[in-house]
Amino acid sequence: MKKRFESLDLTILIAVYGLLFIGLMALYSTSLSLVQSGTGSNFFMSQLRWIAIGSIVMLIAAFLPNRMYFDYAYLAYIFALALLLMVLKWGTTGYGATRWLNIAGFGFQPSEIAKIATLLAVGRFLSEERSSINRPRTFIIASAIILAPFLLVARQPDLGTGLVFIVIALPIFFWAGLRPNNLLLIIAPVLALFASFNIYLFVLYLAILLACLLYMRAGIVSGVLYFAFNIGVGFLTPRLWGQLKDYQQQRIITFWNPEADPLGAGYQIIQSKVAIGSGGLFGKGFLQGSQTQLRFLPEQHSDFIFAVIGEEFGFLGVVAGLVLFTVFLMRTVHLASIFRSRFNSAITIGIAVMIGFQMFVNIGMTIGFFPVTGLPLPFISYGGTALLTNMVLVGMILNFHRNKFEY
Amino acid sequence: MxxxxxxxxxxxxxxxxxxxxxxxxxxxxxxxxxxxxxxxxxxxxxxxxxIKVETRTPLRGLIYDREDNLIADNRPSFSIYLIPAQTKEKTVTFLSEVLDIPVKTIKRKMRGYSRRFQPVKIARYVDRQTLSKIQENKADLPGLDWRVEPRRNYVMNRSFAHVLGTLGEVADNDLQKDSNYEPGDVVGKKGIEKVLDQYLRGSKGYRYVKVDAFGRTVETMSSEKNRAPEAGHDLHLTIDADLQAYADSLFQDKTGALVAVDVRNGEVLTLVSKPNYDLDAFAEAVQQDVWRSLMADSLKPLFDRAGQGTYPPGSTYKMVAAIAALNEDIVAPSWKVYCSGSYRIGRRIVRCWNLQGHGEVEILKALAQSCNVYFYQLGLKIGIDHWNHYSKMFLFGERTNVELSGEKSGLLPSKRYYDRVFGEGNWTAGMLANIAIGQGELLVTPLQMARFTMMLANSGEYYQLHLLRKLVNKMDGSQQNFDHEPQYITGIDTLVMQTIREGMRRVVAGGTGSRAGVWQMTGGGKTGTAQNPHGKPHAWYIGFAPFEEPEIAVALIVENGGGGGGVAAPMAGKYLRRYFHKLDRFDYAAEAEFLRKLWVRRQQQAQADSLQKRIEEQTNRIIETIPLRRSQ
Structure with a gap:
């Protein structure tokens, strides 16, 4: 038995439990005033329960036979898609979106389960003998595996979580051997999308693209077609913008200039920045943050929980959190690179990207680098389903690490 | 793999x-x-x-009568606020139900305030039951807040309704006019509360408080920038609360107004308009139905008849014509008219109120008996210009500018007015005869009549009518008195004035206004019975006392009350008795005793007279039976 636990990767465990501990401190701080005034639930206590459950789930995931993941990957994927369809039909609605599914009184977000299942499916497909990501066929199928849950999640609508699916695609493809040239061709239209908001920028972008195509010695027909495709993206973007929901547009507009609407959509970001900025180097002290305790800081148990850390523990606390995240991510990349199994390796890099992306977007949002997307901070934000999902992912890394020599 | x-x-x-x-x-x-x-x-x-700056509402100034009896003070009450940024739909729905305010109204109140974290007052004067209902549910009502705020408390209510006037939430256009007002402030809407609002309202205090993001106060900061609210100035009115209540009771269910003035300084002792209304009901949070029922009431209780009611003055106006005629030497005091009970003007026959006729009438008798035929003829002689000129001397057509809101100036017709309304040359001498007896187009307010009476009582000396006697600054204890300088009507011969006053004395001493007389007290007065299109004539009485050194002038009207002598004069008499009784110069018991003795004496006299008569009759009969002898 002792030997069994020694097989678990200690760096990953320390980083994860360090982050969970920081999260618990922050949740205790945000719950205090709510519990004392009797106007809110005790996030700290219920998160503590979730961590206990999550730890058990993590251990189960770590000690399952390694092959099970590979064998049940597609089944899990189909099951997850079915759940996502069920949400659209029978889901519980809140804040203008249908995200929750209630089964036997137990509410959860299928989009979280879909994250695991999609990783498994795309990992398995890419590690199949006949797959080669640089072939169009493989690329299209792999993309379809990721796009299906994205579309269903985006329909809820939950664009933030949906983006997580999209974001893992290219890194996994790249990890699986996608050539830099092809990567550029895929990324280029995305750049066209952003460049299209300014005509001069767009012209400059097209010039650079042309140069790249010439450098890569692209074929005449495919080169011209591809170039035309990029122009098309540039023209379509403003039209797509009109398709976005008002609140989504508002979030993006506010992102560029939060001070324009200090009491509306920008309020959250301003309050978050004030909370973090006023924390200074050492912070105001545990339970001493006026922004947090006086509830100026919105959504402080979920979206803006990192601002609580910033206010009460200061720059030092923030750096501690960032270091723990970075250690976790670096270690995960390292493990991905030593796993012999392509399946294990691809999934592990996917996990790193998934958690790294959510971390970056969420923390970046608290200091005003990103619009408010509603993405929770892994291991720290309050929320049962998200925590269980992340613990399962950690358990999978631990599992793959235990079986790192297997093919 | x-x-x-x-x-x-x-x-x-x-x-x-x-x-x-x-x-x-x-x-x-x-x-x-x-x-x-x-x-x-x-x-x-x-x-x-x-840290938020919180406004603290000052206590509104107290209102006292002339003898320092409290009329209105303040008591604590609860106001409900909403913070727009945090208010949820369910909060609005819940409040709408509990407070009986339409959802639309609540939303309209919240809209338009740019500071979305500034609480907006939704309801004031919420009673304890309602408040506790709201408090129980506070956890489910985001954006909700309440505060303790002072509300007006009326120690004396109905009789002072038209003097004090109502309070209400500041209107939007007042907000723009005066930067001292903030949305939701309670300000005077009518009467003295409105006119003297700047003194009564005091100045707001500020307190720096630590709040949470829901706008709820966490703790009060001790900051040198904190400023305590300064209570408004206390008002001491010229009104005598006792006389006010008494005058109010005199009307019973009659409609009308009574104004009494101290002629030595212009202080308004009594100002009553009937019917009146319940000031308290007006201050309640749910005032929709109160307001509606008051507006629907055909007697218009909200209407201040003393200052806003304009009426034909009837015969109380005859003094103006008399003074004009005598002062302009149009007729001599000895000029006589024969009153047969009616008089022919052109093709119309106008009647005197006494259909039997007054017989030979000169100025004094004409006033004492209020002979219309005399004044018809006088009016024709004076002409519109003189009449208008003397009316202006007595300030008719001009507001008294007493501290009440919405006062009317009445209507003083001139030649220009008639030319404009009827066309040049199209109006007849009959109209002149008519306005000479205070009928026709002429309209006056009871306040104007009180001023007119003061002028006659003082033989031309008068004062600005006022309700405010003293302002007391509670913060530093300083006082400010409001004394007014006398003003004079010039250009009226003393002899003319004496004649007219003598005529008014005779009105009380045995004339049409004898029932306004006070025992052992001389007085002057004039009755009026003003014809109007709304039914029975308005009963007027104006009068002053004592005659030699006047102290008080009274003007009163009973709308559609009937005859001035029969209805208005007795009420004025009762009021004057009460006034002098307060000064220990009139004794109800002594008067009763005197009247009893008088009655007894009259009985005895009558008995004696009838005895005498019987003796005379018998004597006559005896004498008649004695045959007369013719001497050769």
Missing amino acids: NSSNFRSDNPRRLVFYIGFLLMFLVLFGGFYNLQIFQGREYQEKSLRNS
Whole structure:
């Protein structure tokens, strides 16, 4: 038995439990005033329960036979898609979106389960003998595996979580051997999308693209077609913008200039920045943050929980959190690179990207680098389903690490 | 499973290492910038964020009568506020139900305030039951807040309704006019509360409080910038509360107004308009139905008849014509008219109120008996211009500018007016005869009549009518008195004035206004019975006492009350008795005793008379039976 636990990767465990501990401190701080005034639930206590459950789930995931993941990957994927369809039909609605599914009184977000299942499916497909990501066929199928849950999640609508699916695609493809040239061709239209908001920028972008195509010695027909495709993206973007929901547009507009609407959509970001900025180097002290305790800081148990850390523990606390995240991510990349199994390796890099992306977007949002997307901070934000999902992912890394020599 | 793993691909691993390192560095830089570089700035912002300036409502000034009896003070009450930024739909629905205010009204109140975290007052004077219902549910009602605020408490209510006037929430256009007002402030809407609002309202206090993001006060800060609210000035009115209540009771269910003035300084002792209304009902939070029922009431209780009611003055106006005629030497005091009970003007026959006729009438008798035929003829002689000129001398057509809102100036017709309304040359002498007896187009307010009476009582000396006697600044204890300088009507011969006053004395002493007389007290007065299109004539009485050194002038009207002598004069008499009784110069018991003795004497006299008569009759009969002898 002792030997069994020694097989678990200690760096990953320390980083994860360090982050969970920081999260618990922050949740205790945000719950205090709510519990004392009797106007809110005790996030700290219920998160503590979730961590206990999550730890058990993590251990189960770590000690399952390694092959099970590979064998049940597609089944899990189909099951997850079915759940996502069920949400659209029978889901519980809140804040203008249908995200929750209630089964036997137990509410959860299928989009979280879909994250695991999609990783498994795309990992398995890419590690199949006949797959080669640089072939169009493989690329299209792999993309379809990721796009299906994205579309269903985006329909809820939950664009933030949906983006997580999209974001893992290219890194996994790249990890699986996608050539830099092809990567550029895929990324280029995305750049066209952003460049299209300014005509001069767009012209400059097209010039650079042309140069790249010439450098890569692209074929005449495919080169011209591809170039035309990029122009098309540039023209379509403003039209797509009109398709976005008002609140989504508002979030993006506010992102560029939060001070324009200090009491509306920008309020959250301003309050978050004030909370973090006023924390200074050492912070105001545990339970001493006026922004947090006086509830100026919105959504402080979920979206803006990192601002609580910033206010009460200061720059030092923030750096501690960032270091723990970075250690976790670096270690995960390292493990991905030593796993012999392509399946294990691809999934592990996917996990790193998934958690790294959510971390970056969420923390970046608290200091005003990103619009408010509603993405929770892994291991720290309050929320049962998200925590269980992340613990399962950690358990999978631990599992793959235990079986790192297997093919 | 595929045997060729990805691990040999070291450059790719490097891309991920670099990517995550960049993430770390970007975030590190962001936090460094916020917390270390701009930390001080944000610390200040966070301090300001949680500290809010809270306005503290001052106590409204108290109102006393002339003998320092309390009329209106304040008591604590609860007001409900909403913070628009945090208010949810369910909060509005719940409040709408509990407070009986339409959802639309609540939303309209919240809209338009740019400071979305500034609480907006939704309802005031919420009673305890309603408040506790709201308090029980506070956890489910985001955006809700309540405060204790003073509300007006009326020690004396109905009789003072038209003097004090109502309070209400400040109107939008007043908000723009006066920067001292804030939305939701309670201000005077009518009467003295409106006119003297600047004194009564005091000045607001400010308190710096620590609040949470829901706007709820966490703790009060001790800051030297805190300022306590300054209570409004206390008002001491010229009104005598006792006389006010008494005058109010005199009307019973009659409609009308009574104004009494101290002729030595212009202080208004009594100002009553009937019917009146319940000031308290007006102050309640749910005032919709109160308001509606008062507006629907055909007797118009909200209408201040003393200052806003314009009526034909009837015969009380005859003094103006008399003074004009005598002062302009149009007729001599000895000029006589024969009153047969009617008089022919052109093709019309106008009647005197006494259909039997007054017989030979000169000025004094004409006033004492209020002979219309005399004044018809006088009116024709005076002409419109003189009449208008003397009316202006007595300030008719001009507001008294007493401290009441919405006062009317009445209507004083002139030649120009008639030319404009009827066309030049199209109006007849009959109209002149008519306005000479106070009928026709002429309209006056009871306040104007009280001023007119003061002028006659003082033989031309008068004062600005006023309700405010003294302002007391509670903060420093200083007082400000409001004495007014006398003013004079010039250009009226003393002899003329004496004649007219004598005529008014005779009105009380045995004339039409004898029932306004006070025992052992001389007085002057004039009755009026004003014809009007609304039914029975208005009963007027104006009068002053004592005759020699006047102290008090009274003007009163009973709308559609009937005859001035029969209805108005007795009420004025009762009022004057009460006034002099208060000064220990009239004794109800002594008067009763005197009247009893008088009655007894009259009985005896009558008995004696009838005895005498019987003796005379018998004597006569005896004498008649004696045969007369004719001498040769």
